[in-house]
Amino acid sequence: MNRLGQTPHVLLPILCAIVMTLSSTVATGANDRPNVVFILADDLGYSDLGCTGSDFYQTPNIDTLAVDSVRFDQAYSSPTCSPSRAAIMSGKNPARLGIVGHGGLRSMAGGGDFLVSEEYTLAEALRDVGYTTCHIGKWHVGTKGVTGPQEQGFDEVIASNEFCCPGSYLYPFRDKRKQGKAVERSAVPDLEDRRPGDHLTQCLGEEAVAFLKRQKTSDKPFFLNLWHYAVHTPIQAKPEKVDKYKSLVQPDGHQRNPNYAGLVEHLDDSVGMVLRAIDDLALSENTIVIFFSDNGGEIRKGVTSNYPLRSGKTSLYEGGVRVPLFIRWPGVTRGGERCNEPVVGHDLYPTILRMVGTEGRREQNSKMDGVDITPLLRSPSAKLPSRSLHWLRYGELVHYPTYKNDREFGPCAAIRKGDWKLVERYPTPHGLEHRFELFHLRDDPNEKQNLASNYPEKLEELQRDLTNWQTEIEIPSYMQLAYPAFEKVK
Template identity: 80%
Template sequence: MNRFTQTRHAFLALFFGVALTISSTAVMATGDRPNIVFILADDLGYSDLGCTGSDLYQTPNIDAFASDSLRFERAYTSPTCSPSRAAIMSGKNPARLGIVGHGGLRSMEGGGDFLVSDEYTVAEALRDSGYSTCHIGKWHVGTKGVTGPREQGFDEVIASNEFCCPGSYFYPFRDKRKTGKAAARSAVPDLDDRNPGDHLTKCLGEEAVDYLERQKTSDKPFFLNLWYYAVHTPIEAQRDKVAKYKQLVDPNGHQRNPSYAALVEHLDDSVGSVLKAIDEKGLSDNTIVIFFSDNGGEIRKGVTSNFPLRSGKTSLYEGGVRVPLFIRWPGITQAGQTCQEAVAGHDLYPTILRMTGVKGHAGQNAKMDGVDITQLLRDPSASLPSRAMHWLRYGELVHYPTYKNDREFGPCAAIRKGDWKMVERYPTPHGLEHRFELFNLQEDPYEAQNRASEEPAKLAELQRDLAAWQTEIEIPTYDELAYPAFEKMK
């Protein structure tokens, strides 16, 4: 090859490379960006699906989706719903936001606006870059008109009440036994056209399908935030489903609640209808679907079991903070693959930005605790930069009577670093003592063996790291904020 030919080939390569870059940028700018469907279950535990080891619940639709997606085996969240949802929307650890209980900012009262308007949410980032945005279902990180879903970036808001759960899962989706403010807050709006006997979980799926139908003719990409109320209490399901599981319960099994099993099936049916609509409406090739849960399953009063993980909702043991996470990114993720890398709910915000090519807000991005995990979506065997995960749960006054002397669910903090996890259990005025627990999750995933006395050097390392993190996020200490409030409780 002579010098002229070499120069000509180099020029053509450069030309077509530039042209390809320009073309790709143009395509991204003219509506070929991927759609996002974010499906969030409420209180769905790690073992509440067939594909994650349930010994009772039947979830064929979600199981099939998991098989078609990348499945994360070590996906973490907060132990209750408001902190976990605030983390998803902000990309920040909820303690950095000041949420150290089930709601209130740097407060033991709970309630109120859990996600302040200063946070530039993932919905705002997508909306401001040209996405249509829709929130359907539970919100519970702010109040309507102040920091509700519409104020936090959603063009459309459907069936979102002012509370943690619905008054009832059956039409008219309100608690007929109550009146006043509590009844009004728990009532689910926008579904007046439904009929007696209709289940809320099915209705939310129908609203999602209707939204997808409207997006078929839109020239804008969309972000559908489908946050179910199920499987949170009240545990209500259709009688035929409950009867079905009464026949299937194994008295020696870990999961033995037929009503909860039926509610899980309602969730699976609804999710299945949404996934089917994505396919039938020709959206599947350009729609990323994320399925996640806000916290571990509720094990108290026999609701469910997270076995083989320890404990459940509100606890910082694995059963309270480790949940299912499946992501399907057409053309990127490969069906049937699993990832063992530890990830967290606040990682999803920066990941969505990378997947969609949206820049977001520089100030918000710089203060995020979450990291972009798209490299794991491309290669599940990859590793993220070394980092620790932190949790902080002081508690709140309204729920304090249920855990004031309960060693499993009392106030605590935790840190996971590599295979090691330390739980610091805070004292209460009513019987709980201050102590540390240390577990090696690789050797002891059930957290049955406290290694604190055997590994003093590792314990001291994690104590220092946890204390340094609490100082860095500028949160009042437990002794300053929580203990004095609990002392006033009778």
């Protein structure tokens, strides 16, 4: 026996465990953590890519990424952009944050601060463990100087305006036809050196590539948050792309907008630039790539079609909230695999923390609605612990006139539990009635058959669960907050 009172063969496993622990500690140091490139499209519908069913739009670069990634066939977002972005940055359901429309925190009147500074964002969590953080493009969850990307954890901020969209996708990236506050807010900064003929989506790709080149010689890992304005309105593409798709339009096709098709191709070109740069700079073996969209495609005014899914942006039907999600994690994911487990945007925060080997902040984590989906990346056929997904959209005053009596896009709440989905449609002072719609998504993914009268017990169960959730997150009821505001609209 040695002086520790243990025989050498007993001591050996202990020493090995100590060595492994020390090795693990070193391996999770800042220099060894993987880089993260998060590409977020705006308003890109589930069916807007070649790999997800479009026979009109051409997206070879994103399709290739999908083939190299785990593809999530039932990935969800919020129905509009600001709630989705706040959820990604916080790991929380936007309703828990008080965002029940497109208008700010527990407010129907609007406002720019969707994500309060008290939230410990994904960017802050990565920055605090040694990441260089860069945000390029659309933000739309806070105001500059208060809750903009600089204040929410990003070291570099490029081409991020104070609005939902650009004044123009064409240089100088502002609406030259109008004047006023909205024109200034929608103008895209930091690209003054560009030239006539340049497209904003291309420029954002170039800025991303320049950032990657700067990081090539850095000894720190990086988090590149490339949040495109495309394919949100205004629907603008270079003339040569529009002409190309005009010649490809099929009169009986579901998607027939050549201007939108051109804008989708601009997005694909930009993604291709970034993916090629990752390869050319020899970063691919240590760089996670995530591609996601903030909500379903805009179907009004003939912008696009989410067929075979029902409806589109702002709706809680599948076309409004089901979106593409592809994740490539070198050394872990196997290309070409598909996952059918329902996941949602606020899952990405805890997932990224786990992927890079950090824990974040305990207080933030304890209040998250998102869950770590890395088990699905390792084994796409795996199952997550049983849970329900929830949505809550009261609406907002500024857009209310467009849906005050529109049954497809009016205010509503929804819950998905297993294959069942309940949509509660709220009444409006201008004609919409309170009603419930119950769908079985496995048998009816198009949500054509309302089963509310066929399965009263299931209807009651989901109604109860939805009500209990709204009570748990302490959100004012629709009849308290939204209906009185809508009554004042003439």
